[in-house]
Amino acid sequence: MNDILVNLASLGDKLAAHVLLAAAALGLGIIIALPLAVWANRSPAVSRVALGFSSLVQTIPALALLALFFPVLLSLRAVFGEGLPTLGFLPALLALTLYALLPILRNTVTAQEQMDAGVLEAADAVGMTRWQKLQLVEAPLAAPYIMAGIRTAAVWTIGAATLSTTIGQTSLGDPIFAGLQTQNWALVLAGCIASAGLALVTDALLGAIERGFQMRRRWLVWAGITLALAGILAAAFAQRATDDNAIVIGAKPFSEQYVLARLIGQRLQDAGYAVEYRDGLGSAVVHEAVTSGEIDIAVDYTGTLWTNQLKRSDNPGRDAMYEQLVRWEADTTGTLVLGRLGFENAYAFAMKKDRARQLGIETMDDLAREARRLTIGGDVEFFRRPEWLAVEDAYGLKFGRQRTFTSTFMYDALKGGEADVISAYTSDGRVAADGLLVLEDPRGALPSYDALVLISPQAAKDSELLAALKPLIGAISVEAMRQANYAVDRLDDKRSPAQAARELARTIDAP
Amino acid sequence: MDQPSHALLEFVNVRKAFASTVTEDSAVDVAVDGVSCGIAAGSFVALVGASGSGKSTLLKTVNRLGDPDSGQVLLAGDNVQDAAPAMLRRRIGYVFQGVGLFPHMNVADNIGIGPRLSGTRASDGRIAELLELVELDGSYAGRMPHELSGGQRQRIGVARALAGNPQLLLMDEPFGALDPLTRDGLGKRVRALHGQLNLTTMMVTHDMAEALLLADRILVMEKGRIVADETPRSLLKGAGGPIAQAMVAVPREQAAALAQMAQLDGPA
Numbered sequence: 001m002n003d004i005l006v007n008l009a010s011l012g013d014k015l016a017a018h019v020l021l022a023a024a025a026l027g028l029g030i031i032i033a034l035p036l037a038v039w040a041n042r043s044p045a046v047s048r049v050a051l052g053f054s055s056l057v058q059t060i061p062a063l064a065l066l067a068l069f070f071p072v073l074l075s076l077r078a079v080f081g082e083g084l085p086t087l088g089f090l091p092a093l094l095a096l097t098l099y100a101l102l103p104i105l106r107n108t109v110t111a112q113e114q115m116d117a118g119v120l121e122a123a124d125a126v127g128m129t130r131w132q133k134l135q136l137v138e139a140p141l142a143a144p145y146i147m148a149g150i151r152t153a154a155v156w157t158i159g160a161a162t163l164s165t166t167i168g169q170t171s172l173g174d175p176i177f178a179g180l181q182t183q184n185w186a187l188v189l190a191g192c193i194a195s196a197g198l199a200l201v202t203d204a205l206l207g208a209i210e211r212g213f214q215m216r217r218r219w220l221v222w223a224g225i226t227l228a229l230a231g232i233l234a235a236a237f238a239q240r241a242t243d244d245n246a247i248v249i250g251a252k253p254f255s256e257q258y259v260l261a262r263l264i265g266q267r268l269q270d271a272g273y274a275v276e277y278r279d280g281l282g283s284a285v286v287h288e289a290v291t292s293g294e295i296d297i298a299v300d301y302t303g304t305l306w307t308n309q310l311k312r313s314d315n316p317g318r319d320a321m322y323e324q325l326v327r328w329e330a331d332t333t334g335t336l337v338l339g340r341l342g343f344e345n346a347y348a349f350a351m352k353k354d355r356a357r358q359l360g361i362e363t364m365d366d367l368a369r370e371a372r373r374l375t376i377g378g379d380v381e382f383f384r385r386p387e388w389l390a391v392e393d394a395y396g397l398k399f400g401r402q403r404t405f406t407s408t409f410m411y412d413a414l415k416g417g418e419a420d421v422i423s424a425y426t427s428d429g430r431v432a433a434d435g436l437l438v439l440e441d442p443r444g445a446l447p448s449y450d451a452l453v454l455i456s457p458q459a460a461k462d463s464e465l466l467a468a469l470k471p472l473i474g475a476i477s478v479e480a481m482r483q484a485n486y487a488v489d490r491l492d493d494k495r496s497p498a499q500a501a502r503e504l505a506r507t508i509d510a511p
Numbered sequence: 512m513d514q515p516s517h518a519l520l521e522f523v524n525v526r527k528a529f530a531s532t533v534t535e536d537s538a539v540d541v542a543v544d545g546v547s548c549g550i551a552a553g554s555f556v557a558l559v560g561a562s563g564s565g566k567s568t569l570l571k572t573v574n575r576l577g578d579p580d581s582g583q584v585l586l587a588g589d590n591v592q593d594a595a596p597a598m599l600r601r602r603i604g605y606v607f608q609g610v611g612l613f614p615h616m617n618v619a620d621n622i623g624i625g626p627r628l629s630g631t632r633a634s635d636g637r638i639a640e641l642l643e644l645v646e647l648d649g650s651y652a653g654r655m656p657h658e659l660s661g662g663q664r665q666r667i668g669v670a671r672a673l674a675g676n677p678q679l680l681l682m683d684e685p686f687g688a689l690d691p692l693t694r695d696g697l698g699k700r701v702r703a704l705h706g707q708l709n710l711t712t713m714m715v716t717h718d719m720a721e722a723l724l725l726a727d728r729i730l731v732m733e734k735g736r737i738v739a740d741e742t743p744r745s746l747l748k749g750a751g752g753p754i755a756q757a758m759v760a761v762p763r764e765q766a767a768a769l770a771q772m773a774q775l776d777g778p779a
Binding site: 116117118119120121122123124125126127128129132136137140141216 | 576596597598600601605607609610611612613615624625628671675
């Protein structure tokens with residue numbers, strides 16, 4: 001309970017960003033939906049198209065809608081130039097705005113359809129122009145219904161905004177995603193409580209405005225609007241206080257990335273830099289984000305870049321792969337590969353020791369023999385990755401069943417017998433802690449995954465920054481990394497990523 | 512009857528059809544089929560006919576709630592279609608069965624809407640005066656439409672129509688939804704206002720008795736045409752042709768039956 005309160009108290013900046021994002025999306029949604037609804041009311045064709053489109057948008061899962069704006073904006077750079085942001089606020093705003101359209105549009109159209117024909121005839125007959133009719137009769141009569149639509153849209157938007165974490169926009173989703181990965185339930189709950197609380201308060205405020213319209217109490221309308229605006233202004237003020245020049249460090253959604261981001265951040269803070277974290281970025285998004293300068297620093301892995309960015313499926317060996325990567329980044333994206341941290345986080349197939357012994361499995365070849373009777377568990381992206389296809393090919397793997405888990409729950413699934421073998425990570429502390437057997441890869445089908453530090457083209461010009469990070473290169477052993485990861489992942493005596501990063505830093509400074 | 516020397520309102524071969532939704536041969540229903548007639552300033556004209564005879568459609572061509580397909584409507588010599596609808600309507604009072612009070616405005620704001628649209632403001636005194644014209648006291652000014660009875664609402668509707676000092680008052684079944692007692696009282700009140708304010712009034716009704724009692728000229732419509740144009744007196748004397756006479760027969764027979772009943776029972 002105390003943990004939740006402590007976490008809640010630290011969510012101020014996330015809350016402010018969340019409020020601004022949701023308010024902007026809702027505002028934009030209103031600005032688009034209201035004129036569209038008026039037009040739809042005058043033309044059945046427009047009505048059909050507008051309502052059809054916004055209903056269709058609702059059927060797309062919010063997470064997918066957010067993710068889809070990344071490629072959309074990327075392609076729009078051809079029109080608007082390289083300055084167009086593809087991550088963070090803009091795509092989140094656009095996706096959430098689309099999401100907010102339907103309830104506002106539908107309620108406004110319905111309100112106009114339901115309006116008393118006699119009242120509308122009277123409005124014409126007393127000599128109202130079209131604009132006067134809209135302003136003096138249609139708008140005030142539709143207002144309670146429109147407000148009800150805006151209320152629904154607000155609650156949806158605030159909820160869906162938590163998902164914008166995945167495309168690099170700070171929100172109350174940050175603690176939820178981070179907590180989910182590190183099994184820090186207090187952090188998850190704090191994020192949920194804050195987001196739900198925000199939704200409830202907003203709903204109550206907008207509800208007061210709606211009642212004000214319904215009962216024609218102007219003071220209630222104005223009180224509601226004033227309070228809502230005050231909240232948005234407070235958020236904007238809090239947001240202004242954050243430093244625009246801060247170095248932004250990105251992290252993919254798993255413990256090691258959180259710890260390394262903090263390790264880098266802490267060094268930069270010691271060197272006098274202001275630092276911000278973008279946690280929970282999708283794996284595909286991180287590389288694009290650092291090359292475009294959306295974020296300044298990220299830790300990635302040779303094998304990942306090799307297959308995803310260079311689109312290579314061959315395996316030239318660990319050092320050759322690294323050297324080609326450095327050259328490729330310098331030539332094509334201008335991104336600086338500062339160096340390798342010193343450990344590998346490779347995919348590796350792991351089993352419980354007793355189960356492996358029972359089946360007589362020690363290598364991937366042995367596994368291929370028994371695979372038909374076994375269930376394999378992978379993380380959410382694993383079965384779509386080229387590495388998996390390469391392994392399948394190399395060993396002729398055919399599993400009886402294939403299941404997907406978040407990386408955290410994958411280990412629990414192995415322990416609980418829901419999977420016989422999983423796609424583990426070699427730097428994961430749980431491999432050693434759970435006493436798992438990592439199967440040998442005699443055919444070298446899995447590429448190497450040296451952790452490396454990527455620096456965006458702009459940040460690469462900052463020699464002080466590079467100097468501050470240089471000591472990290474080659475300084476982290478796989479044992480040290482495992483220990484730090486395990487400190488965050490384990491259920492008892494848990495460390496936060498920042499604490500684990502500090503402990504890790506101590507092992508680097510005093511070898 | 513005496514023909515008006517200069518008509519305030521004149522219909523010239525007005526014709527209007529609606530696309531048929533009922534008949535299968537995608538024909539059009541002719542609502543108004545070439546009507547020509549003049550309405551003298553100061554007259555109270557009732558437009559009587561069965562449902563679908565075209566009387567409301569004809570009335571609405573005057574304030575452009577429905578423009579004719581062909582022909583002209585001249586108001587004080589000018590074609591109404593040359594005027595912007597909103598400007599035209601502010602000069603013409605309009606009362607209809609649905610009343611259409613604005614539910615979010617109080618009585619005073621409803622009555623004062625016309626002046627407000629033109630950019631002026633009806634004073635409290637003016638509102639009280641208009642309320643008095645329809646026999647309501649000033650305390651009604653602050654009430655909301657949903658707090659009023661049907662009869663009171665239509666009184667406010669009449670007051671609203673009169674707020675802009677119109678020369679011409681159009682009424683489309685104005686008392687159709689009221690109980691007989693209220694209907695009778697409000698009818699008489701409107702007839703009195705017609706004289707008091709020097710109005711020219713055109714009232715659509717399907718009730719011949721109402722027309723006979725209130726109007727000084729009755730136009731009978733049938734299938735989009737005017738089939739009779741008579742004073743109440745001449746209609747009661749048998750003029751106007753079979754369709755008009757069939758309509759007059761109903762109230763006459765009712766009156767006769769009532770008189771007979773009163774005679775049979777003798778004095779109470």
